[in-house]
Amino acid sequence: MARSQYAGGGRQASYAGHGTIEMTEAPAAAPGPGQVQIRVAYCGICGTDLHILHGAMDHRVRTPQPIGHEMSGTVEAVGAGVESIAVGAPVTVMPLDWCGDCPACTSGTQHICQNLDFVGIETTGAMQQLWTVPESIVVPLPEGTPLTHAALVEPLAVAAHDVRRSRLTPGETALVIGGGPIGQLIALVAARTGAHVIVAEPNAERRAFAARQGAIVVDPLNEDLAQIVQERTGGAGADVVFEVAGLAATALDATNHARTRGRLVMVAIHPKPVPIDLHRVFWRELELLGARVYEREDFDRAVDLVASGSLPCDEIISDVVPLDRTADAFERLADARALKVLVDVQN
Structure with a gap:
């Protein structure tokens, strides 16, 4: 899948530059070969997102662009050739797009690829109702995992x-x-x-x-x-x-x-x-x-920990806000009034 071609659709919370989040809307196209369209349920906000909002990463983020990479959702549609994921399955995304050719990739450390694109920064992110990504970065969730909790898998x-x-x-x-x-x-x-x-x-x-x-x-x-x-x-x-x-x-x-x-x-x-x-x-x-980002085994361990119910996920999640209050959620996190705020992307 070409970089910076992560398609989206529906209502979106987009970084518009100069410290602003604006609400936009876009039509959603059907997923192409090897692509998975996700109906995003929840998206968390992290320190990197705060850096984006404050303009510290404008050299990497296009504007306006939906951001966000801590997410959960369900598969809405799949493109031709997708076999590992079925429509309706609960999923999250491991948001790393590596080149596969650089010395880091060929030595087995793809997660710190020398040409790494971080999905949701260099490419369109998850603060939108429909999000299309490559099958390769979609991570299935065990049935019954609360989607609120699953938005904590990435961090x-x-x-x-x-x-x-x-x-x-x-x-x-x-x-x-x-x-x-x-x-x-x-x-x-x-x-x-x-x-x-x-x-x-x-x-x-x-x-x-x-x-x-x-x-x-x-x-x-x-x-x-x-x-x-x-x-x-x-x-x-x-x-x-x-x-x-x-x-x-x-x-x-x-x-x-x-x-x-x-x-x-x-x-x-x-x-x-x-x-x-x-x-x-x-x-x-x-x-x-x-220690930078994660590898797939770390993601799998995080999925297992969340699905086990052994973590105090409800305590970690300070609040859940609707999509049109995304800017308010950023403000709460910026002054340390919350541990983790989730955006309910469908509401």
């Missing part, structure tokens, strides 16, 4: 990839610096891996959520994070530190909390270079790991 796959990259094992201690949506999901996946979890987060409501899930919580603005980590680990430090806050100060501080030969996973996107304490990396033989 949960990010967390699953981060934890898998960290090589976290049962009994280890994981420190999550930053308790926003992805940080909370990392904490949940880490706990289900059998780890002891500490979450450092200044927002009281987000700390309360993490505490309800069994994590040790720390207010880094008013408590001594280093002391608490030392107390909880017998003076050793955390086995794995996830830097999710995305601040220069937290990136610099992260190495201070890892044990000898501990692992530091850089999850947050730092758009500009920030200082890292490389002497500490040397002195304690730390590993510094990057």
Whole structure:
């Protein structure tokens, strides 16, 4: 399927540039060969979408364009040759379109393709009633999975990839610096891996959520994070530190909390270079790991976790708003008034 040719239709919430979301409408064409048309049920909003709204990604996003990539829905129609998905099936989408030819792809790391198109950024996204995508990126959902919960699969796959990259094992201690949506999901996946979890987060409501899930919580603005980590680990430090806050100060501080030969996973996107304490990396033989998006096995694990009913999905979802209130949902997330807001695309 040609890039930037992800067809849409029906009512759409489109990024129009200059910090604005506008409602548009477009006719829907039948899916072509190898394509699947999805009736989108719910679409979540993430930090990347906020960056798009604020104009930080205008070099990648056409305007006006429906955005969004955290979604769930049901198959409306299929094109010729589509055999893996049937009309009416519940699905989500793994929104990565790789080239297949670059060194990253040919080495088996297609998810970090050197020419990667992220669907919903470089191409039309899911904030529209009908969305046509290649069969190859459609992920079936187990029957009975609530579609509200299924809209969490994509961000949960990010967390699953981060934890898998960290090589976290049962009994280890994981420190999550930053308790926003992805940080909370990392904490949940880490706990289900059998780890002891500490979450450092200044927002009281987000700390309360993490505490309800069994994590040790720390207010880094008013408590001594280093002391608490030392107390909880017998003076050793955390086995794995996830830097999710995305601040220069937290990136610099992260190495201070890892044990000898501990692992530091850089999850947050730092758009500009920030200082890292490389002497500490040397002195304690730390590993510094990057973690970007996900692979199919991470997506499959996320589907299994959501379908199992073992995650507090209803608590993670702060609100569900109709499509014409998409701009309001962005505002709520921008000032940290919500953990995850879903857009009900059909209403």
